[in-house]
Amino acid sequence: MSSWEERGNYLIEVSQRCLKGRKTFDLCRSHLVQASQISKGTIYNHFTSEADLIVAVASADYRHWVNQAEQDTLQYSDPYLRFIFHHCQRLYRILSEQSFVIARVIPNESILIQASDYYRERFDRVLNQYAQWNTQTLTEIGEVGGFNRGELLCDYLRGAMINSDDAQKHPNDAEMYYQYSYAMTQLMGHSHKRMPSIKVFLQWLADKQA
Template identity: 55%
Template sequence: MSSWQQRGDYLVEVSQRYLKGHKTFDLCRSHLVKASQISKGTVYNHFPNEADLIVAMAIDDLNHCLAQAKLDEQAYADPLNMFLFHQCRRLHDALVNQRFVIERVMPNEDILSHASEVYQQAYQQRYDEYFAWFHHVIDKIGKIVGFNRAELVTHYLRGAIINTDDAGKDGLDPNLYYQYCYAITQLLGHSDKRLPKLTVFKDWLSKMPQQQSAA
């Protein structure tokens, strides 16, 4: 990895730390200069405009999702459980680790259109890759005709993670994840399938790290 890429990754890491617990994207490049202790010229070279910084954060989030998807594929044989616990982990990260919920600002065509071409392309590549996985897993769970289930679930997940974060819900409450998974399963059209029991969510939470780096 080049020193340029490493510095860019570091700046995104600093951005994640800065935005930890925030409900709005109130970070700009001038704030990042001070927070990172890296020169203004270098920061502005990495992010030629403010939209680049937002899109870089969204790319980082998608990279985390893709990395976790690979781990989940190894951990869960059942595609429904894999999908449910993948989404639970994202919710847990937002609530327990206070990771900024990037769904508050992305996807957003206006922001993306103002980003530099290199960030536009990187975002689109990662977005397409993650949602190809997303749709593939839903297909493996079993498509139900009549509705665009992937679209329904996508909209629900975005709204739910924002609303849950806004409400300050307890990220260590197993009932929260049980209800979350119940809603996802209903929207997938698989109400006939048995959800993991509440004790499974309790056990899952007991094995989750209580706090992680925001990077």
């Protein structure tokens, strides 16, 4: 990795820290000067527009979830449990780390059009990887006709993450994850599936504290 890439990754990490707890992406490139102790010229060289900064942060978030998905594929042989616990982990991270919910602003065509080719193409690649993982996992669970269930799930997950963040839900609420899983299961069209119980979620949360 070149020093330019390392510096860019550092600026993205600083951006993510600055965005913790926020409900809007109100971070500008100029804000990074003091936060990162890097010159304005260098920052503007990395991100030639505010759209570049947004898309760069979004790419990093999606890269994290692609990596998490790869770990979950190894951990859960059952695709249903893999999908459920993966998306519960996404929600847990948002609430426990007060991470900015990037779904509030991305995907957004108007922002992507404004971004430079470098950041837009990088985002498109990682978004496609993540979408493919979700699609493949749902296919393994078993497709149910009648609706575009992938789209329904995507819309639900986005809304649930934003609403849970807005409501400042507690990250260790096992019943919340149980309800979250129930909604996902219904939208998949697999109401016959045996869902993880509240007891299972309590243990899942306890394991995170170990």
